[in-house]
Amino acid sequence: MDLWIAGISQIFTLSSLVVIVIGVAVGIVFGAIPGMSATMAVALCLPLTFSMEPVTGIALLVGLFVGGISGGLITAVLINIPGTPSSIATTFDGHPMAKRGEAGKALGIGILFSFLGSILGCLVLFFMAPTLARFALQFGTFEYFSISVFALTLVAGLSGKNLAKGLVSAFIGLLVAMIGLAPIDGYKRFTFGMSEFDGGLALLPVLLGLFAVSEVLKESETSFHSKRADIPAFNMPGFFGLTWNEFKGQIINLFRSSAIGVGVGLLPGIGAGTSNMIAYLAAKNSSKTPEKFGTGIPDGIVASEASNNAGIGAAMVPLIVLGIPGDSVTAMLLGGFLIHGIQPGPMLFQTNGNLVYAIFVALLVANVIMLCFEYFGVRVFVKILSVPKHYLLSVVMVMCVVGSYALNNRMFDVYTLVAFGVFGYVMLKFEFPFPPLILGFILGPMIEQNMRSSLMTTRGSFLPFLERPFSAIFLVMAVLYVLWIMFKSVRKRR
Numbered sequence: 001m002d003l004w005i006a007g008i009s010q011i012f013t014l015s016s017l018v019v020i021v022i023g024v025a026v027g028i029v030f031g032a033i034p035g036m037s038a039t040m041a042v043a044l045c046l047p048l049t050f051s052m053e054p055v056t057g058i059a060l061l062v063g064l065f066v067g068g069i070s071g072g073l074i075t076a077v078l079i080n081i082p083g084t085p086s087s088i089a090t091t092f093d094g095h096p097m098a099k100r101g102e103a104g105k106a107l108g109i110g111i112l113f114s115f116l117g118s119i120l121g122c123l124v125l126f127f128m129a130p131t132l133a134r135f136a137l138q139f140g141t142f143e144y145f146s147i148s149v150f151a152l153t154l155v156a157g158l159s160g161k162n163l164a165k166g167l168v169s170a171f172i173g174l175l176v177a178m179i180g181l182a183p184i185d186g187y188k189r190f191t192f193g194m195s196e197f198d199g200g201l202a203l204l205p206v207l208l209g210l211f212a213v214s215e216v217l218k219e220s221e222t223s224f225h226s227k228r229a230d231i232p233a234f235n236m237p238g239f240f241g242l243t244w245n246e247f248k249g250q251i252i253n254l255f256r257s258s259a260i261g262v263g264v265g266l267l268p269g270i271g272a273g274t275s276n277m278i279a280y281l282a283a284k285n286s287s288k289t290p291e292k293f294g295t296g297i298p299d300g301i302v303a304s305e306a307s308n309n310a311g312i313g314a315a316m317v318p319l320i321v322l323g324i325p326g327d328s329v330t331a332m333l334l335g336g337f338l339i340h341g342i343q344p345g346p347m348l349f350q351t352n353g354n355l356v357y358a359i360f361v362a363l364l365v366a367n368v369i370m371l372c373f374e375y376f377g378v379r380v381f382v383k384i385l386s387v388p389k390h391y392l393l394s395v396v397m398v399m400c401v402v403g404s405y406a407l408n409n410r411m412f413d414v415y416t417l418v419a420f421g422v423f424g425y426v427m428l429k430f431e432f433p434f435p436p437l438i439l440g441f442i443l444g445p446m447i448e449q450n451m452r453s454s455l456m457t458t459r460g461s462f463l464p465f466l467e468r469p470f471s472a473i474f475l476v477m478a479v480l481y482v483l484w485i486m487f488k489s490v491r492k493r494r
Contacts, residue, residue: 007357010055011365019056020362023063024369030064031071032083033399038068042332046339054340055355059362061336065329066118066366069312070374073110073305078103081212081396085203086311088211088435089280089304096296107378108241109298110305113254115371117306120258121265121313122363125320141457142465145450146474148443151274153478166436169427173440174447176201183449184456196412205404205416206441210434212400213421216393218428240375242298250302253283261307265314274442277435279307313363320344320356 010016023045030041041064049057072087077094090110097106139147152170179190180200191197242250257279264275283303284293293300319330321344337344342352349356404417427434458464466472 003353003357004361006354007359007361010354010358011059011361015053015056016059016362017365019052019060020063020366021369023060024067024366024373027064027067027069028071028074028370028373029067031068031087032074033403038065038084038086038329039332041068042329042336046332046336049336050339054342055358057340058333058336058355058359061333062359062362063366063369065333066312066363066370067373068329069308070111070114070118070305070370072308073114073301074107074374077106077110077301079215079396081215082207085207085438086276086308087304088207088438089276090301091211092280092294092304093296093298093300094304096294097298097301100296102241102296104378105241105298106296106301108375109301111371111374111378112240112242113250113302114305114309114374115367116254117258117261118309118312118367118370119364120255120306121262121310122360122367123313124262124310125313125316125363126360139470140468141450141453142468142471143474145447145454146465146471146478148447148450150474150478150481151278152439152443152447153481162431165430165432169432169434170436170440173437173442174444176206176437177441177444178448183445184452196410200445201416201441202404202408202413203442205413206420207438208400208404209417209420209422210424210427210437212396213417214424214428216397217421217425219393246298250298253286253299253302254306256282256286257303257306258310261310262314264307265311266317274439275311276304276308277439279303316359316363320348320359 011020026045027038027041031038042061045060045064049060052060069084069086072082072084073090073094074083076082076087076090077098080091080095082088082091094106094110097103175190177200179197181187181198182189188198260279260282261275264278280293280300280303283299284290287293287299315330316333319334334344342348342355400417401414404413405411424434427437454465455461464471465475
């Protein structure tokens with residue numbers, strides 16, 4: 001209790017509260033603009049913390065983290081372009097609701113369950129960090145390989161109506177992930193003698209090309225002259241667009257999706273870009289009406305937004321307790337710790353407990369500020385749709401180019417953006433789904449690196465993958481899941 005009081009006293013000062021408010025506001029803007037992200041917001045603002053006190057500097061970064069992850073739902077709902085990878089699944093049902101005239105309701109649901117998911121993730125961080133960190137510490141290369149394979153099998157449920165097209169899309173994602181230097185031995189693959197390919201393709205240009213540029217190309221099929229997006233009637237009935245019965249009906253979905261976000265957030269390197277799609281799939285498979293997913297129902301928004309925001313607190317667990325960043329944003333936060341001479345790890349609770357609990361309080365305050373900003377600004381967000389599309393999509397295209405270039409300050413990423421925009425447009429024309437490709441691209445390096453590392457320790461034997469309990473459980477789950485999907489497909493045809 002003394003540590004909580006010390007943390008509250010450090011955060012509830014004018015300087016700390018001001019930087020959290022600024023951080024959340026800037027984070028929401030970065031999260032909402034396609035091409036930007038929470039990672040970029042933290043990276044660009046990290047130098048600003050050099051002259052600050054450690055608590056104030058870390059509080060600013062926490063505000064950017066919370067605002068950046070949540071802000072991605074705005075453009076995901078309004079213009080069908082996820083502001084961040086963590087909001088990919090939000091587009092599946094959020095935008096169809098907006099097109100039906102329920103943009104206010106879709107945004108209200110996203111905002112509310114972003115807040116609730118984040119609070120649940122924070123509770124995990126507050127009360128279960130040491131235990132969960134010890135559990136995650138038991139995972140080695142065998143377990144990470146098995147978890148990644150299990151996650152990749154979930155593409156079967158993200159494949160839409162055609163399982164074959166979904167698997168082809170996932171296979172393409174794995175191939176794209178293999179471009180560059182191979183893990184461990186550094187062998188060059190698919191580089192075609194060009195040094196730009198040595199480092200592989202960055203996620204941001206690939207993501208923006210598939211989701212944003214392809215959307216611009218699709219819209220260009222019709223005349224842009226004086227073309228306006230259909231302005232939906234703004235209507236947020238009840239509590240954040242939900243009646244009490246609708247809210248009660250989403251409680252199980254909230255806890256299940258938050259648990260997925262927490263589980264994925266605890267594992268370093270996977271991140272919310274994967275958890276929101278896994279949670280969406282879990283909600284779809286658990287629903288009595290799975291055929292309604294993708295047509296604009298609250299369940300899909302709840303699953304995506306609760307999971308990605310629950311991962312915020314969970315991703316902080318390995319960072320604070322083990323000194324291992326859980327995702328790209330917490331990797332930036334690790335840099336912020338080190339800049340101020342703070343070494344995260346098991347001893348941090350002993351050597352600087354006041355700072356740890358100040359971070360806990362900052363997370364809670366940032367989430368409350370995020371809820372207020374997005375709720376009271378939701379009417380402004382909806383007005384984005386009143387902008388003629390030839391202006392709006394032009395701005396989107398410019399921001400995508402700027403965001404891709406700013407990632408590494410090189411034109412190669414812009415060329416990647418354009419190439420995947422054209423490729424995404426072709427995929428749209430032939431009705432190939434994007435999520436399996438993205439999931440394959442994200443998980444490909446992790447699968448390969450952990451498999452090769454494991455095989456090196458076992459001298460080429462696959463048997464230890466089945467001898468280690470956690471590894472065997474995830475592999476068996478992957479096989480059972482594929483068999484279940486095949487069984488459902490056969491039964492449906494009959």
